[in-house]
Amino acid sequence: MKRLRLVFVLALLAAVGALAGDRPATARAADDSTIKVAVFDVDATPPVGSAMAYDPVKRVDELTLRCRGIALVGAGKPIVVCAVDWIGIANEGQDAFRDALAEAAGTTRQRVAVHTVHQHDAPGCDFTAERIVKEMGLADYGRFEGTFHRQVIQRAADALRAALPKAETATDYGWGVAEVKEIASNRRIKGPDGRIRATRYTATKDPALRAEPEGVIDPEVSLLSFWNGDRPIAVLSYYACHPQSYYRTGVPSPDFPGIARFIRGQAVPEALHVHFNGAGGNLGAGKYNDGATENRMALAMRLAEAMKQAFLATEKQPLAAADVGWQTEPVRLPLAPHLDKVKLVEALKTEPARGYIAKLDQLAWLIRHESGHAIDIACLRVGQARVVHMPGELFVEYQLAAKAMRPDLNVAMAAYGEYAPGYIGTAAAYVEGGYETSSGASNVAPEADQVLTAAVKKLLGNPTPSNAP
Numbered sequence: 001m002k003r004l005r006l007v008f009v010l011a012l013l014a015a016v017g018a019l020a021g022d023r024p025a026t027a028r029a030a031d032d033s034t035i036k037v038a039v040f041d042v043d044a045t046p047p048v049g050s051a052m053a054y055d056p057v058k059r060v061d062e063l064t065l066r067c068r069g070i071a072l073v074g075a076g077k078p079i080v081v082c083a084v085d086w087i088g089i090a091n092e093g094q095d096a097f098r099d100a101l102a103e104a105a106g107t108t109r110q111r112v113a114v115h116t117v118h119q120h121d122a123p124g125c126d127f128t129a130e131r132i133v134k135e136m137g138l139a140d141y142g143r144f145e146g147t148f149h150r151q152v153i154q155r156a157a158d159a160l161r162a163a164l165p166k167a168e169t170a171t172d173y174g175w176g177v178a179e180v181k182e183i184a185s186n187r188r189i190k191g192p193d194g195r196i197r198a199t200r201y202t203a204t205k206d207p208a209l210r211a212e213p214e215g216v217i218d219p220e221v222s223l224l225s226f227w228n229g230d231r232p233i234a235v236l237s238y239y240a241c242h243p244q245s246y247y248r249t250g251v252p253s254p255d256f257p258g259i260a261r262f263i264r265g266q267a268v269p270e271a272l273h274v275h276f277n278g279a280g281g282n283l284g285a286g287k288y289n290d291g292a293t294e295n296r297m298a299l300a301m302r303l304a305e306a307m308k309q310a311f312l313a314t315e316k317q318p319l320a321a322a323d324v325g326w327q328t329e330p331v332r333l334p335l336a337p338h339l340d341k342v343k344l345v346e347a348l349k350t351e352p353a354r355g356y357i358a359k360l361d362q363l364a365w366l367i368r369h370e371s372g373h374a375i376d377i378a379c380l381r382v383g384q385a386r387v388v389h390m391p392g393e394l395f396v397e398y399q400l401a402a403k404a405m406r407p408d409l410n411v412a413m414a415a416y417g418e419y420a421p422g423y424i425g426t427a428a429a430y431v432e433g434g435y436e437t438s439s440g441a442s443n444v445a446p447e448a449d450q451v452l453t454a455a456v457k458k459l460l461g462n463p464t465p466s467n468a469p
Contacts, residue, residue: 033321037226037233038167039272040159041068044152045252046123051143053087053124053356058250065252067156068274070234075324077107083276085254086116088419091128091368100157110328113389116416117277119255120247125149129364140353168233173382174225175410176314180306184241185287186215188434196434202244202284203291210287218399222412223310232271238412240278240396245296259300264307276414281393281423317383325381329455330374334445339366357422365420365443375418379459385410391418397426402456408463
């Protein structure tokens with residue numbers, strides 16, 4: 001009897017051990033579940049007669065403006081990232097865009113990021129400003145009329161909804177980096193006293209300003225790609241620089257980043273190419289561009305070549321659902337001290353409409369801020385890659401700081417998300433002066449630096465010690 005009991009106990013222990021042994025296998029199966037990638041791409045070109053940021057559309061040329069992005073399915077609720085060839089999308093315009101894509105993907109607004117590439121011969125979108133125009137009965141603010149913008153939003157949502165059933169399994173992700181030569185240069189030229197003595201705009205005719213050093217830039221273009229075996233599904237590129245070669249033509253244009261994206265799409269047609277502008281608020285092509293029309297293609301070819309080299313340098317890694325994540329950190333950026341609601345309202349009643357970051361843009365942002373709205377800073381995790389999604393015309397120092405925080409990871413940054421804050425300089429830059437931190441360009445206080453830096457640091461986390469288990 002004792003022998004039988006012993007056999008029974010041993011058999012029971014073996015069965016329990018087998019069940020226990022199954023648990024890691026089950027966990028591995030869950031961890032190894034697949035990620036699928038859906039791609040969408042729609043026309044975002046305004047029709048003839050409609051308003052862009054600066055001028056009405058006179059005609060439409062060969063290249064259209066695009067709204068394109070991807071959805072990652074399989075790591076919790078879907079994650080959607082989108083880039084639009086517009087100058088900016090702000091306030092309730094951001095809400096509408098993100099909500100429409102979220103509904104189409106079956107996810108939440110917090111898991112959707114919408115950015116612009118910031119071309120200037122392109123529309124801007126701000127439904128809060130549009131509402132103010134209607135409530136105050138303002139004239140000459142046609143660039144805020146949102147009928148066309150809502151059509152594009154619906155078009156993008158419909159395209160995403162149709163793309164999801166066709167989503168492809170991503171067996172691998174890739175990361176590649178290359179140097180971009182002779183495009184970006186810092187716009188802010190300092191004098192001996194450390195203050196800004198001149199601005200080297202995106203097209204600079206003054207040869208003395210063009211002769212100044214490049215200054216602080218991020219010379220790298222970074223590529224995050226998704227693959228099904230040996231075939232790329234989507235290639236996401238990140239490069240920090242104002243995207244203007246020339247503008248005020250009345251012709252919608254994706255400018256040199258859009259042309260570079262087109263070139264790469266023709267070279268690798270099986271993949272959707274989505275380009276994001278990095279923290280290029282204080283960068284432009286001014287050192288290498290005097291505004292001559294032929295420079296558009298020259299800049300485009302340089303960026304396309306760097307994108308090609310980054311693609312060729314891409315290193316692939318297997319991809320599972322556990323490798324993908326999305327985290328957000330809501331922040332409230334402090335208002336610029338020059339924003340006064342009473343004065344802005346009075347000015348809108350008496351002054352003509354002018355400028356792109358005009359008093360109406362500022363009032364819309366102020367009202368948005370007063371409502372308690374917070375901006376979502378987000379971080380996409382794909383294996384060893386991290387992409388930080390940021391608002392406004394961010395200075396390149398934020399991007400360089402993010403990379404320095406996690407030298408153990410592959411870090412990229414997409415800026416020009418929530419556009420309402422306008423330019424966002426470093427705290428030191430507001431002391432230095434210059435256009436980008438002036439009352440006509442920046443809608444936030446210097447303390448925005450501390451808020452954003454803390455959010456990025458939290459999202460990127462701390463490097464894992466080399467001796468950690």
